[in-house]
Every structure is written in structure tokens, then in C-alpha cells.
Amino acid sequence: EVQLLESGGGLVQPGGSLRLSCAASGFTFTDYAMSWVRQAPGKGLEWVSTVSGGGDITYYADSVKGRFTISRDNSKYTLSVHMNSLRAEDTAIYYCATQGVFGSGSWGQGTLVTVSS
Amino acid sequence: DIQLTQSPSFLSASVGDRVTITCRASQGISSYLAWYQQKPGKAPKLLIYAASTLQSGVPSRFSGSGSGTEFTLTISSLQPEDFATYYCDQLNSYPRTFGQGTKLEI
Numbered sequence: 001e002v003q004l005l006e007s008g009g010g011l012v013q014p015g016g017s018l019r020l021s022c023a024a025s026g027f028t029f030t031d032y033a034m035s036w037v038r039q040a041p042g043k044g045l046e047w048v049s050t051v052s053g054g055g056d057i058t059y060y061a062d063s064v065k066g067r068f069t070i071s072r073d074n075s076k077y078t079l080s081v082h083m084n085s086l087r088a089e090d091t092a093i094y095y096c097a098t099q100g101v102f103g104s105g106s107w108g109q110g111t112l113v114t115v116s117s
Numbered sequence: 118d119i120q121l122t123q124s125p126s127f128l129s130a131s132v133g134d135r136v137t138i139t140c141r142a143s144q145g146i147s148s149y150l151a152w153y154q155q156k157p158g159k160a161p162k163l164l165i166y167a168a169s170t171l172q173s174g175v176p177s178r179f180s181g182s183g184s185g186t187e188f189t190l191t192i193s194s195l196q197p198e199d200f201a202t203y204y205c206d207q208l209n210s211y212p213r214t215f216g217q218g219t220k221l222e223i
Contacts, residue, residue, distance in 0.1 A: 003173075023157065023210075025135065037161075044215060044216075044217050044218045045155075045204050045206075045215040045218075046215065047212060047214065047215065048212040049180065050211070052162035059211045059212070059213075061212050062212065091219065095160055095161075099208075100166070101149075101208065102148075102149060102150075102151060102166035102167040102170070102208060103151030103153075103163050103167075103172075103191075103204070103206060103208065104151070104161075104163060104167075105161075105163045105166075107160035107161055108160065109159055109160055
């Protein structure tokens, strides 16, 4: 059974940093690109970032480019995102998800990030 | 960037109804479109990928069609558990984008 378990969310002040992690199990991790998708309270889904299966290719939404860094450790089946210069508008539930060519078939339960003073 | 526009944004329906949700892309995306269902407090669930392929385990009352710029998600006979919010998602090019969502209510 595929499992994705996010951790690292919490309350952080504007301008602060946070690192989210996603522990994966139940599938061959390197077979999939992995993504972070977020959802602000009461809002829709917003794609944040994707990393290729080998970890060498990354993509970012313009809203986070230069502030967020996605990475993966294939030996530990772990996906991460390091978030710097956090803003109030980054407040959201952050989901990690597998990304195939045609969609995201597996999602974690999400971790809440709140940016507030 | 490719914009996805879903219609309607809200849909009121009854158990047993047939409903259709449309997703229009601002430029052609071939069949690189997925549909998700999301219930309150839960992660999205993949229903349809490659525009028309039913994800394993998803009931056959769900179907998808379209290619290029216009896509539809159809639920042939609504069940109580289908009341949720539905999103389309394009994976043709980065940045990946989602539609704004369609909330299906009783």
C-alpha cells in the first residue's frame, strides 16, 4: 500500500523558514516524480513544485521560485521542501503527491503551515 | 501559463442525477488532464487520468472525455458519497495548473 506521510508544518513568523518532509513507502520511489501541492484555507489547489525521479530536475511555481527548494533523498524514500522568506500568503495545507505523466495518484494527508506574527 | 476554467463553480443536484462538469484550457493540452475529487478535510483523490482513463478502484459511474482544450467529467447517477469538490489538473507543461474547482452540493 502506498503511503505518504508529511511532517514539519507549524506556525512560523513572516520572513521565517520551515522545512517540510514527506516519508514515502509502498512503491518504488525513484519511479515517480514527486510534487508539493498546497491549499490555502477555503481555497482551491495550487501546485508548488515538482522534482524528477532522479532528483536532478526541479520545477517551481512563480509564487515560490527563489524562496522554496525541493529535494529528495532516494536512499531514504524522503521528499522535502525548504521554505524561506515565508509570507502570510504561504499559509496553507501542504500535500506531497506522486506525479505520473497523467496525474497524481497518491497523496499524503497534508501538513498545515501557518505564517503569522 | 495554461489557465484551466471549470464550469460551473457550484452545482446543486440530487441523488440519481446525471451531472457534467466542464474544464476548458487556455491552450491545447492534448490529453494531459486529470480529475480529482476532494471531500472536506481530506486529500484529493485521483478519479480520471489521461482525460478519459478511470483510475483503479473508482466507480464506473465516473467518466471523462475530451482532448485539446475542452474536457468533461460526467457522473452518470449521483450517489450520496459523490457530493464533494472536483478539480481538473493539466500536466501538459509547467507550471502545472488546476481548475478553480466545482463544488457539487445537494
